[in-house]
Amino acid sequence: MTAIAPNPRRRIVASPLSWLTWGFVGFFLIFLLALVGAVVVNSLGTRWLDHWLPDAFTTHWYGDAWRELGLSSVLLVTIEISGAVVALSLLLGVPAAYALARRDFPGRRLVVLAFLIPLLLPPVTYGIPLATVLLRYELGGTLAGVILANLVPSVPFVILTMTPFIEQIDPRIESAARTLGAGTATIFVRVLGPLLVPGMLAAGLLVLVRTVGMFELSFFTSGPGTQPLVVVLYYAAFSPGVRASQSIDATAVIYMAMMLVLLVAALSFVNPTNLVARLRERP
Amino acid sequence: MRRRLAAHGIDHTLLLLAPAVVFFAVVFLYPFLYGLVLSFQPERYVGALGNYQQFFADPFLRDTIGITLGLAVPAALFNVVASVPVAYRMRGAFRGKRLLIGLLVMPVTLGTVLIAKGLLTLLGARGWVNRALVGLGLVDDPVRFVNNYEGVMLTLIITGFPFAFLLTLAYLGGIDPMLERAAATLGAGPRQRFWQITFPLLAPGLTVTFILTFVLAFAVFPSAVLVGEPAGETRVLSIVAYRAAYEQFDASMASAIAMIMAAVQLVVLGFVLAVRGRMYRGVRARR
Numbered sequence: 001m002t003a004i005a006p007n008p009r010r011r012i013v014a015s016p017l018s019w020l021t022w023g024f025v026g027f028f029l030i031f032l033l034a035l036v037g038a039v040v041v042n043s044l045g046t047r048w049l050d051h052w053l054p055d056a057f058t059t060h061w062y063g064d065a066w067r068e069l070g071l072s073s074v075l076l077v078t079i080e081i082s083g084a085v086v087a088l089s090l091l092l093g094v095p096a097a098y099a100l101a102r103r104d105f106p107g108r109r110l111v112v113l114a115f116l117i118p119l120l121l122p123p124v125t126y127g128i129p130l131a132t133v134l135l136r137y138e139l140g141g142t143l144a145g146v147i148l149a150n151l152v153p154s155v156p157f158v159i160l161t162m163t164p165f166i167e168q169i170d171p172r173i174e175s176a177a178r179t180l181g182a183g184t185a186t187i188f189v190r191v192l193g194p195l196l197v198p199g200m201l202a203a204g205l206l207v208l209v210r211t212v213g214m215f216e217l218s219f220f221t222s223g224p225g226t227q228p229l230v231v232v233l234y235y236a237a238f239s240p241g242v243r244a245s246q247s248i249d250a251t252a253v254i255y256m257a258m259m260l261v262l263l264v265a266a267l268s269f270v271n272p273t274n275l276v277a278r279l280r281e282r283p
Numbered sequence: 284m285r286r287r288l289a290a291h292g293i294d295h296t297l298l299l300l301a302p303a304v305v306f307f308a309v310v311f312l313y314p315f316l317y318g319l320v321l322s323f324q325p326e327r328y329v330g331a332l333g334n335y336q337q338f339f340a341d342p343f344l345r346d347t348i349g350i351t352l353g354l355a356v357p358a359a360l361f362n363v364v365a366s367v368p369v370a371y372r373m374r375g376a377f378r379g380k381r382l383l384i385g386l387l388v389m390p391v392t393l394g395t396v397l398i399a400k401g402l403l404t405l406l407g408a409r410g411w412v413n414r415a416l417v418g419l420g421l422v423d424d425p426v427r428f429v430n431n432y433e434g435v436m437l438t439l440i441i442t443g444f445p446f447a448f449l450l451t452l453a454y455l456g457g458i459d460p461m462l463e464r465a466a467a468t469l470g471a472g473p474r475q476r477f478w479q480i481t482f483p484l485l486a487p488g489l490t491v492t493f494i495l496t497f498v499l500a501f502a503v504f505p506s507a508v509l510v511g512e513p514a515g516e517t518r519v520l521s522i523v524a525y526r527a528a529y530e531q532f533d534a535s536m537a538s539a540i541a542m543i544m545a546a547v548q549l550v551v552l553g554f555v556l557a558v559r560g561r562m563y564r565g566v567r568a569r570r
Contacts, residue, residue: 017368018372020368021368021369021372022372024365024369025369025383025387028387028444029386029387031441032386032389032390032441034405034411034412035393035398035401035402035405035441036393036397036401038401038404038405038410038411039397039400039401039404042400042404049409050409052411052414091302092302092303092306093303095299095300095302095303096299096300096302096303096304098296098299099296099297099298099299099300100300102296103293103294103296103297105293105297106293111300111304114307115303115307117311118311119495119498120494120498120548120552121498121545121548122498122501122502122521122544122545122548123502124502124504124520124521124524124525124541124544125541125542125544125545125548126311126314126315126318126541126545127541128318128524128525128528128534128537128538128540128541129314129315129317129318129319129321129538129541130310130311130314130315130318131528132314132317132318132321132528132534132537132538133313133314133317133318148310149310151306151310152310152311155303155306155307156307159303209391213391213394215395215504215505216502216504216521220528230394230395230396233394233396234395234396234505236396237396237399237400237509238508238509245400248396248400249397249400249404251396252394252396252397252400253397255394255396255397256392256393256394256397259391259392259393259394260389260392262392263388263389263391263392264385267385267388
């Protein structure tokens with residue numbers, strides 16, 4: 001933890017507040033470590049009653065959880081849902097972001113505002129009516145229904161992150177390509193495409209992290225066989241007594257490992273500082 | 284005609300917008316309006332406003348608004364206020380900055396269930412914390428940290444703080460560091476530099492951070508069940524909406540609760556934007 005040591009040059013800022021701030025950071029990190037530690041220790045323990053540590057250690061809960069909850073098929077469903085959501089939200093969102101970035105038309109502000117709404121409302125508020133409508137059209141509990149529901153916040157998210165990204169690409173590049181005889185299709189595939197890849201990768205990864213972690217929408221719209229890992233995990237934790245506490249913890253650790261891989265991938269592609277700094281440049 | 288439309292920015296490029304707009308209309312707008320209409324067609328209560336009358340007449344339902352706000356407002360305020368000094372001290376470059384950011388953002392990966400199980404194990408009557416407190420003689424009986432308001436509040440801070448911190452850090456990164464240096468040259472102390480230069484520039488970003496953190500906290504659902512007291516202290520709007528839809532199978536009432544939830548959210552949003560407009564009008568003019 002030596003990395004946290006404050007830079008001596010910055011100590012000029014009010015000292016007590018400085019101590020308080022780093023104290024809070026330290027406390028937060030230690031608390032997190034203990035929290036994760038408690039779950040990991042429990043998932044590896046045989047029986048943990050009134051002691052500091054379990055009686056003995058074992059790894060069999062992981063195998064048990066994997067088999068009992070059918071995690072291989074659950075993971076497959078999770079990958080299918082989040083993969084489809086990422087692909088479709090990019091497919092719908094990037095062209096829309098291009099139009100919003102390149103054209104200033106009457107009603108543009110209204111369109112942007114409309115796309116903001118799903119991001120500003122709790123998922124429950126539109127998830128419940130959407131689940132009702134999906135049931136009416138016999139999509140309730142299907143994979144398609146879960147994907148549609150998860151697209152509601154994902155498409156606006158892609159549009160709102162990609163618009164400033166496209167705005168900073170010089171439109172003269174397209175004009176130059178057109179002067180040289182490239183058609184619209186060629187411009188999109190050979191000129192804009194490669195320039196858009198970093199932004200699409202960033203937006204796609206953030207959508208992926210959001211979708212894998214999105215509980216409410218998947219919970220309301222999924223059914224047996226179409227539940228992603230978050231929902232399966234919640235049902236396991238919600239009905240204690242049915243499963244051993246250690247088995248639930250083992251599943252939670254598997255979920256954490258999966259999200260950790262995704263987050264590390266996302267953070268190595270996206271510098272969060274740049275993402276919003278670009279947003280700020282919008283007029 | 285075509286040229287005149289093009290001068291207003293209307294041409295074939297706008298067709299690219301069509302798929303997203305159609306999607307938005309079909310998958311968001313239509314179900315939302317469907318829910319709104321459905322909420323005025325009660326299944327169990329009388330009259331078009333039956334669901335709403337029932338909601339506001341029954342304290343078991345009515346109180347959920349206060350309970351949810353009582354969790355979400357303090358949690359969002361704490362997360363934003365705590366993230367400012369932490370992000371402010373981390374705005375420069377120093378060794379291990381990326382690692383520290385990674386560690387602070389890590390809770391995003393944990394998932395509600397792991398946090399809930401962790402809190403129950405760590406802070407439970409036989410958990411490590413109570414063991415240490417009793418062992419050190421600080422308390423006689425184990426302290427009740429979980430299965431109540433405090434447990435849910437802790438979850439909201441653990442999940443919300445990293446998010447608020449990351450956004451605040453990003454907004455701070457968008458402020459030109461030369462401005463502060465210029466102020467220092469002109470003789471401004473650290474406190475003046477923060478309150479008169481950085482903070483006014485950061486205020487719009489903090490408003491957005493507060494709104495987004497509030498949405499997260501206001502939507503609280505799984506943790507209110509797992510580490511809270513879902514029948515009492517932490518009976519939030521999401522829980523009663525879920526129960527109406529999936530335990531009482533009353534889609535009409537569930538839609539009404541969803542609409543009430545959306546309305547409360549929009550009122551808070553409007554309030555925040557109004558306060559911000561009142562406070563920082565001068566800054567906006569300067570930008």
